[in-house]
Amino acid sequence: AQTVTQSQPEMSVQEAETVTLSCTYDTSENNYYLFWYKQPPSRQMILVIRQEAYKQQNATENRFSVNFQKAAKSFSLKISDSQLGDTAMYFCAFKAGAQKLVFGQGTRLTINP
Amino acid sequence: GAVVSQHPSWVICKSGTSVKIECRSLDFQATTMFWYRQFPKQSLMLMATSNEGSKATYEQGVEKDKFLINHASLTLSTLTVTSAHPEDSSFYICSASDLTGLEKLFFGSGTQLSVL
Numbered sequence: 001a002q003t004v005t006q007s008q009p010e011m012s013v014q015e016a017e018t019v020t021l022s023c024t025y026d027t028s029e030n031n032y033y034l035f036w037y038k039q040p041p042s043r044q045m046i047l048v049i050r051q052e053a054y055k056q057q058n059a060t061e062n063r064f065s066v067n068f069q070k071a072a073k074s075f076s077l078k079i080s081d082s083q084l085g086d087t088a089m090y091f092c093a094f095k096a097g098a099q100k101l102v103f104g105q106g107t108r109l110t111i112n113p
Numbered sequence: 114g115a116v117v118s119q120h121p122s123w124v125i126c127k128s129g130t131s132v133k134i135e136c137r138s139l140d141f142q143a144t145t146m147f148w149y150r151q152f153p154k155q156s157l158m159l160m161a162t163s164n165e166g167s168k169a170t171y172e173q174g175v176e177k178d179k180f181l182i183n184h185a186s187l188t189l190s191t192l193t194v195t196s197a198h199p200e201d202s203s204f205y206i207c208s209a210s211d212l213t214g215l216e217k218l219f220f221g222s223g224t225q226l227s228v229l
Contacts, residue, residue, distance in 0.1 A: 043204060045157075045220035091156060100147070101208075101218060103156045 002027045004094050006104035013082055014112050020067075021077045021107050023092030029053075032096035034068065034075045039106075040088040048090070051075065079109075087111045115141045117209050119221025126197055127229055134192045134224045136207030142187035143209035147218070148180075151204045160205075163190050197228045
């Protein structure tokens with residue numbers, strides 16, 4: 001069974017700083033997708049970024065980028081120039097084919113003014 | 114992007130009553146919908162997977178007679194919490210995937226259920 005581990009329950013940084021959230025996963029699959037979801041206080045789940053395992057290039061979306069290390073089964077999220085609106089719970093997630101989406105435990109990120 | 118509408122946003126009910134939560138895909142056909150439960154400060158826990166026109170597949174430990182799921186059309190899935198009790202109080206979230214691929218999931222805004 002696939003597992004996703006986020007080892008940082010909480011993180012806090014100052015506005016405009018860069019922050020990296022860690023995520024590791026365990027799987028025997030070769031083709032899969034990795035995601036970072038943001039859940040702000042509204043509790044709406046928002047897709048931040050998606051990585052396809054067969055692509056070596058790290059995905060980027062504006063201020064958000066990932067460091068995907070397939071051999072190490074690591075998938076960290078970097079937020080550059082952090083903003084107050086980035087304050088949220090962040091969930092790393094894994095999906096292989098038609099299997100269910102597996103979430104990590106989440107990291108509560110607070111951006112301080 | 115695709116929109117998933119979930120209603121109601123919050124509901125308060127008396128113990129012993131049943132509550133129905135709707136999840137609609139507004140601009141795409143959802144062959145598969147998922148229902149999650151989330152406790153405060155915790156991650157999402159998958160309860161069941163529903164496919165249009167067939168019975169839902171429940172995760173281990175989820176009572177299918179307690180949480181009734183119906184996916185009668187390609188745009189609507191419902192979760193009914195039957196004979197609700199205070200321990201059923203939680204945040205329930207649905208998500209849906211479209212016909213293009215199961216790697217794309219779109220989430221509803223969630224329903225906060227409080228059972229008195």
